[in-house]
Amino acid sequence: MPIDVAPMWDFKHPEVSEQRFRSALQGAVGDDALILQTQLARTFGIRKDFATARALLKNIEPSLATAGAEARVRYQLELGRTYASATHAPELLTDDAKERARAAYDEALRTAQAAHLDGLAIDAIHMLGFVDTSPADQLRWAQEALAVVEASTQADAKKWEASIRNNVGYALHRLGRYDEALQQFNAAVTLRERGSDTGATRVAYWMVAWTLRAMKRNDEALQIQLRLEREGDAAGDPDPYVFEELETLYREAGNPERAAFYANRRRAAAE
Secondary structure, three states: OOOOOHHHOOOOOHHHHHHHHHHHHOOOOHHHHHHHHHHHHHHHHHOOOHHHHHHHHHHHHHHHHHOOHHHHHHHHHHHHHOOOOOOOOHHHOOHHHHHHHHHHHHHHHHHHHHOOOHHHHHHHHHHHOOOOOOHHHHHHHHHHHHHHHHHOOOHHHHOOHHHHHHHHHHHHHHOOOHHHHHHHHHHHHHHHHHOOOHHHHHHHHHHHHHHHHHOOOHHHHHHHHHHHHHHHHHOOOOOHHHHHHHHHHHHHOOOHHHHHHHHHHHHHHHO
């Protein structure tokens, strides 16, 4: 089996992951070495150093012809992420960049499907939502990814479900279909509550509260956001997005003093 890179990842601190991948590379050979180098490239992409990420991927390109499916899929995924991803500023998402990303993600998807690598296939479909960014297109891609999750029996696919339901909910929210969005966000909360990632669980609840506010159910939204404030503070991880929502909720409630308090908290947390 190829190397499992998931335990080496700390997405909030990509420099930490970089060092883990470099250490693992010391004794790695074959596909394991190729996979580790794709992930090393990703650490630079997350830090918006796309040129370095592409250079690292270019170095392994000659070895891909004889590589296994997972190494080839991960290469294409990371190449695509250097052109279109969540870390790209809008001005970088040119037509040329999007087409380069689409070509890489399409190839990753074809290879993953042929090799029955469901988790990586879901990743590729998910990334196509950063190429086609209209709410309708993002909903289409998210629903396609969810269909793979639901049909798969593979653990690597099943672990995507909360994230993909969040994506479905986000697209529905953007389309103004708030009741449907809330159903998906509540399903994501249920899934997150079964796991151990408390940060991801707080995000899932934030999405619920955000949608409740859009539905004018502000009292319910306020209670969730206040709880998230307490939990974030207790974890030493104050969230500016929570403060932004609290600022809005108190302003809509006609309480400018509390709104100003959370505006200050938001600015401080964002610094």
